[in-house]
Amino acid sequence: MNLNIVVYSKSACPQCDSAKMLLTSRSLPYEEIRIDDEAERLAFFERCGPSVRQMPQVFINDQRVGGLAGLQAALAQLGR
Template sequence: MTKIEIYSKSYCPYCKRAKATLTRLGLDFEEFEITDSEKLTKEMQQRSGRKTVPQIFINSQHIGGGDDFHHALNSGSLADLIGDHV
């Protein structure tokens, strides 16, 4: 089973777009809401090497931020990671 993780902030429009896309595709994901969590923010930065949200991981592989995710979706490379859902 595909494990999808997304670090996000409640007010972030890019996070909302990425989560809406995942939901539209029927993909389950685990969300880490980092708005008020310094611990989760540091965890995200260590895992991704980035400070911006969203940061998306599929099967522990860093996909990137919202633009990276949508580029992978549109290019077809995301299908290799999540199979027939896309």
């Protein structure tokens, strides 16, 4: 099963770096979309939902799995 993974991140974000390293270590390709502008980031959070206030935000096959912990849980569930 092919996974379409998109990581929304920002610069100087340790959790973002950890999520990308996790994907790289498992040879899972991903697209990174960096949102460094605060106004753009706040608008992105609003589109994601009221509880979203941190980066990274990871989407697998167009479904938001959350941040680093959500990514780890999703990969475990997918057996990756």
